[in-house]
Amino acid sequence: MPGLTPSPTAQPDVTVVGIGADGWSGLTGPSRRVLREADVLLGGARQLALLPAECAGERVTWPSPLRPAIPGLLAAHAGRRIVVLASGDPFHYGIARTLTELLPAPPRVLPHPSSVSYACARLGWALEECEVVSVVGRPVARIAAALHHGRRLLVLGAGADTPAEVAGLLRDRGFGASRMWVLEQLGGEREHIREGTALSWSQPPGDPLSIVAVACLRDPDGLRLGAVPGLPDAAYEHDGQLTKRYVRAATLAALAPAPGELLWDVGGGAGSVAVEWLRTHPACRAVTVERDAERASRIARNAERLGVPQLRVVTGTAPGALADLPTPDAVFIGGGLTAPGMLDACWEALPPGGRLVANTVTLESEALLADWYRRHGGELVRLAVAHGTPVGHFTGWRQAMPVTQWAVCKPGAPLAAASGGAASRDGEAAGRDAGGAGDAGNAADAGGPGTAGSPVPVTDAGAAGSPVTVTGTGAAGNPGADENPGTARNSGTARNSGNAVGDEQ
Secondary structure, rough: OOOOOOOOOOOOEEEEEEEEHHOOOOOEEEEEHHHHHOEEEOOHHHHHOOOOOOOOEEEOOOOOOOOHHHHHHHOOOOOOOEEEEEEEOOOOOHHHOOOHHHOOOOOOOEEOOOOOHHHHHHHHHHHEEEEEEOOOOOOHHHHHOOOOOOOEEEEOOOOOOOOOOOHHHHHHHHHHHHEEEEEEEOOOOOOOOEEOOOOOOOOOOOOOOOOEEOOOOOOOOOOHHHHHHOOOOOOHHHHHOOOHHHHHHHHHHHHHHHOOEEEEOOOOOHHHHHHHHHHOOOOEEEEEEEHHHHHHHHHHHHHHHHHOOOOEEEOOOOOHOOOOOOOEEEEEEEEEEEEHHHHHHHHHHOOOOOOEEEEOOOOOHHHHHHHHHHHHOOEEEEEEEEEEEEEEEEEEEEEEEOEEEEEEEOOOOOOOOHHHHHHHHHHHHHHHHOOOOOOOOOOHHHHOOOOOOOOOOOOOOOOOOOEEEHHHHHHHOOOOOOOOOOOOOOOOOOOOOOOOOEOOO
C-alpha cells in the first residue's frame, strides 16, 4: 500500500469506540468515560450527532476518501487523546482494521454489538450458519457467489436503495422465491423491519442504516451452481473457447487456490478458470489476460454474472501483457503456449512455491510441455472425456479432444503471505473505510461509496445430463498435443487456437 506505510514514530493515543443506533444510551460505562475524556472525536456526521454535549472534545467529520487521509489526520492531532467512532463492531468491516494496518500497534477498541448480531437476534438465526456479504463500496453482484438453496445471507447495505438492488439480483439469478427482510435502525428507537419476497419486492427505499437478510430459495427452473469448481458449462457465455466442466474441475484441483492468493489466467477464453478460482474464497484474487476484446468483455460479463465482479480483465497479448502484473501465486496457461517466451515469462514471474498449470490439445504444445516436464518435473497428465450420446436407438460415447495437462510447483520455500493478504484488502478499503461505517455496513456513515463496475450474463450447452467418463493417465513422457486446454473445451476446438491473452477487485 504505497504511501500508507505505518509511521515508525510513537503510537498515537487512539481508541476506537463502537456505537449503535441506540446512541449514548446503548454505550457501556468504559465507552462513555473514554468519549468524555477525548480531546478529539473522529467519526461520521451521523455518529457524532449521537453524542451529548458532555463529550466536549473537538469533533472532526471523516473526509472522503477516508483511507489516504488517516495518516494526516492523526499527525494533525498528535499528542492529543483521539477517539474514533465506528458503527457496531469496529473490527467487522470497520475502521479498526484499517487503523491496525496503518498504526505501529493496534489501537484500543471498545466494541458494540454488531448489526449482524442484532439481525440474527431479531430473526432467530444462528450467526455461524449465515454468510455475511458487504456491498458497501462494492458491486451488488458479489452476492451471486453466495447464492445457494437454503442458505441464509446477511447483506450489509450501501444505502436506502440496496434492498431493491438485492431483490433485482435475486430475481435475475433464479432466486426470486427467496424471502427478504430489511432491518432498519437496529437497536434504536426507530427500529423497523420490512418483509417480502424478491419476486414481489416493490417497497420504496427506506432508512439507509439497514441490513438485508435473505433466506435463499432457488426457482424450480433455476440453474444449480455448486460450491466447488466444475460449474455447468451453461453457466458461461462463450464462443466455444471454454475450458469445459470436467477439465476445469481437474485444472482448479491442480492450481489449488488458497485464501488471498493471486492467479494469472493467461489466454482467458471465457474466463471460467479465473471465475471459479475467485469463487473458492472471497479473499482470492485473479487477473485474466485475453487478446481478443470481444472475449475480454465476455469474461467480464461472466464474472459479474457468477458473483466475482472483482476479476481484473487485461486485454492484450501475452507474454508482453504480463510485464506489469503483480506477482502471482499460481499461473494457468489456457492458450498461447507456443508463443515465443510464454512459458519462460510465466515461470520467471512465479515466486518459489508458486504453481503453474498448462493445458493443451495440440501436438506441438504437448511436445513443449513434455520438454518442460523433463527439465522441471511436476505431473504430466492426459485427460480424456466422453459423453454418452444417442446412436440410433442406442447410446454410445462421443469422445472430446484429449487434453494434456502439466502441473508443477516451483522449487524453493514459499514466500511470506503478507503481500497477498494485504493486497487482497486494498480493493475493499474504499467501501469498508468509507467513513468508518463499521459493521453496520452501509454508506449512511460513509464519506463516499467505494468502487464498483462490472458486467452481465449468458449460457452454453455442455452435455451435462448425459453419462460421462473421465480418464486420467499419469503419463510421464508422452509427447503429443495441444495449445489449449479444454478437453472438451469445445467439442473439438482449442481454447485459443494459438495465442494467448487476456485480464481483479
